[in-house]
Amino acid sequence: MLFDTHIHLDRFAAGFDLDAARAAARAAGVSRFLVPGVERRGWPAIRALAGATEGCLAAYGLHPLAAGEWGVETRDELQLYLREAQGVAVGEIGLDRFVDVPIETQEAAFRGQLRVAVELALPVLIHCRRMPGRVLELLAEEKADRVGGIMHAFGGSWPTARQAVDLGFVLSFGGPVTYPEARRAVEVLQRLPDDAIVVETDAPDLAPHPHRGETNRPAWLVPVLDRVAEIRGWSRERAAEITTANARRVLRLGE
Secondary structure, eight states, rough: OEESSSSTTTTTOOOHHHHHHHHHHHHTTTEEEEEEOOSGGGGGHHHHHHHTTEEEEEEEOOGGGGGOOOHHHHHHHHHHHHHTEEEEEEEEEEEEEEEOOOOHHHHHHHHHHHHHHHHOOOEEEEEEEEEEHHHHHHHHTTGGGTOOOOTTOOOOHHHHHHHHHTTTTEEEOOHHHSSSOHHHHHHHHHHHSSGGGEEEOOOOSSSOOOOSSSSGGGGGGGHHHHHHHHHTTOHHHHHHHHHHHHHHHHTTTTO
């Protein structure tokens, strides 16, 4: 049983045969999918997916791209979804230096959502692009170590990884770890403790090698897992066992 800790099942292009893609994933052993929120208007679709799709779990939150939507009304709606729509995490939330949203706006949304997560005792799914120091500062300031979570699509340095693990987070690796030029992710994977590693596709984005540039698919979690196993010296079965157990633990799933 493989656990994809970050996949946007609600954001595939029209015409993409998602039913066939999910069936192929299940045939490959992928049986759990965590679908994160990006913007407020997408939360109902995620709720519907989680209710209708076996093995699909919902997270609700605002991506840095949608940070401008944050406010009292959005906070109240987020709390409602998390309490009543089977949300298992708050996310994806964080900071991104390359999106066209002021950093101050991103930080306000990030802080606010971290506070909701801590209040509701839910883990968080962290988006961090080229702002690791500030993300770690805010996680510490907002006591996110009380809830932990997943550092999505981790591409940072070993010192950043170590600080994240010390705050109670696991690190998620996806398609980029399979790219021939990947170096830093390999170093981090070699040094992490077993219980700090999970895997993801981030589909429909970030397809693994040799499918780079194509629409990513749920079944392509397997080549990511295989690369992680190769780096760690694990069998595929051992990698599946460890990463799935880590995902279930950090998300507090009692399956």
